[in-house]
Amino acid sequence: MRTRMGWTVATAPAIAAFFLGVLAAPYAAHAQAATVYKVDPFWPKPLPNKWSTQQFVDIYVDKEDHIWAINRATDARPDELGASTTPPRTECCVIGPEIVEFDADGSVLRAWGGKDYVPGWPGRLQTLGVDRDENVWISGTNPGDSIVKFSKDGKFLWDFGHRGPKVPPSQVKQNNQQTDTFPPGIAAFEFDEDAREIYIPDGFLNKRILVYDMDTGAFKRGWGGKGIPLSEIDNDPTPPYDPSGPPPDQTQFAPALHCAHPSKDGFVYVCERGSDRIQVFTKQGKYVKEFWIHPSTQSRGPHCGGIWSMTDPPCGTIYNLTLSTDPQQKYILVADGTNNMVWILNRNDGALVGSFGGNGHYAGQLHWIDSIAMDSKGNVYTGEVEDGKRIQKFVPVK
């Protein structure tokens, strides 16, 4: 059941039966139906200036309901860049700016940034955020990358620092106790602007959540899986498990940690992709609860492929999540780039109440969904990496 048809698995078992297992509902029963979404296949408008659409690895909706996205250039292929040769080989395309701002209609409002835009531009962009002052923060996952802050027009404002050395990734080792530098780069971050804090899930290699002052960059606190103190986090590889069953309920976080998002009511939601799990904490790092997401999908171990793998599929179901924008933030929407679904959970009890997507390249399907965001009207935006290379908009229909 593909959501460009406008349905989610939440609507009724009858719908699932009607669609005859096209995308079988993964859970037999659902709680109260959540919103149903329908893709807007004509959002966004084509990019101007022959800019190529590349991997939309992160999306953030600002207070004006403008959609900011990373159009990551590092995986562009020559067959997509024929207009950049001299003379041009083809009509389209060229590498465009890596930071793009869209309005709700899908028009580009601002676009800037890219390789060598400023010293310290991330080598491989992964995350962006837009604060209340409409400053744009970006980070990347190459060793030596950090967080850099810009005005919305792309003027450099501030560098978070804490950079590790620019070395090959294979030379970076786990160290979950030091909080001075981020040798693997900074894969993800999120603000808590009321507290002027920035949350960093340091978990592409390490296994911890760290909190810094978002104005000074000073370290404030951190914790590991289930809220253990930094001193108790081991620096060992995470053991594999038998994927014929769900991942074990272990104390240590299982990388990769793919997000940390504070809620309005003071909880922090951590994407523990290596365990198919969301862990919920207080802002002080006290463990509250956890939700497993489609744990029959292998979450880590051997036979897990990265993007472009020709031998193994990807693992883990929690690539990112967003909290719904209603006042109570009633739902969690999880981007699952392995099943290529958006799972909709009750934030309160974790019950699955809906889903949309499906593996494929058609409008409304997903290929390596990696990012998700919601605007104040409830529209959902998704971004795809690998050769998905799209940003899509899903509109609530009830």
Next chain:
Amino acid sequence: MRIFNGWNDAFARAIPLFCFLIITVVPVARSQNVPVYVVDPSWPKPLPNHWLMQGVPVMVTDKDDHIWVFNRPRDINPDESGAGTTPPRTDCCIAAPAVLEFDTAGNVLKAWGGPGYVPGWPAEGNPKPGAGAEHNIQVDREGNVWLGGGARGDSIQKFTGDGKLLWEFGHRGARTPPGQQPQPLKQTNQNTDTFPNGIFFFDLDEDAHELYIVDQKRVLVYDMDTGVFKRGWGGHGIPLSEIDNDPTPPYDWKSGPPPDQMQFAPALHCVHISVDGLVYICERGSDRVQVFTKQGKFVSSFFVHPSTPARGPDCGGPGSTTFGMCGTIYNLTFSHDAQEKYVLIADGTNDKIWIQDRKEGTVAGSIGDDGRMAGQFHWIDAIAMDSKGNIYTGEVDTGKRAQKFILKNGDGKSRSRPHE
């Protein structure tokens, strides 16, 4: 002498001004009533059974306006086939059967075929044949399905619409033994007994009971009932005996369009017969369409976007991280008005459909652009048209889609009479 029906410098300059930025089309109208097409983003409907469509090198429509897609199941990658493991790693998917029949509403009517389906299926025994696998499909008036493959030893096989094997064209070359890399083949443009490279492209002339095949640097015609060779010719209509067996020389694409050479420049990417009995050959290696009589007499030719490199060392195939692709003529179809006023050319390098006035040879418009959104293309390779004038397209490499474009008037309303 350079035959240059389709393009002149003015067009070459003007095209870039209007052809990008537009998902679905609507170039500047060069004449009245230029067809306008709008993508139908909800076609086809989701495939049943967790099937995932793979690369679509060729698709055709039949007399009932059903759309037949030949897709390559072995293109599937591990990140797409998680439902095929035991236990399933993910909710979806497995590769769809190789032959898929759709109605105009996008429902699957029939689905069959795939590796090992019958002896002699394309790229037999090769788990990852890539582009040299399932390739060409045609459906005759009786509803029989003809399939061709592009691996060593492949031929053409004829099936009922339900997938029962009826007949085998034969003329097979040698298969590459399992586990061995195929050795380079010498060109043999004089041999008409076998097709050592397989048969990538063919079409039927049912009135004459003839089967047209493009191969190496030539067009060959066989009896479609008996498989007996009838005639053949090379570029500009030269006899088979005058076709050289040498590599096609490269040219400096940065300095100008491909040279107007006598010999065909591979790859030849289609053969189609128009309503008025002319044979259209996609000469991708020259960015050119050559037009012949059915007896092989050269009639005309036109270049299509010849500023794009057509061949040479700077050409990348699927997955290349060093070069883009070359050539602008991946396939073509005719508009379905009575006169077939337009030729529509699938250009997988520019990821556009060029709409060309067939008689005037002028560019009338284009559809699509490079990208992953509905109405955009990534490696368009297949194009077909139904009797209502709707266009169907197929994409290879990682595009892996079939799309539908609906014919509209300039005001966006559906046309009752296509192209008139």
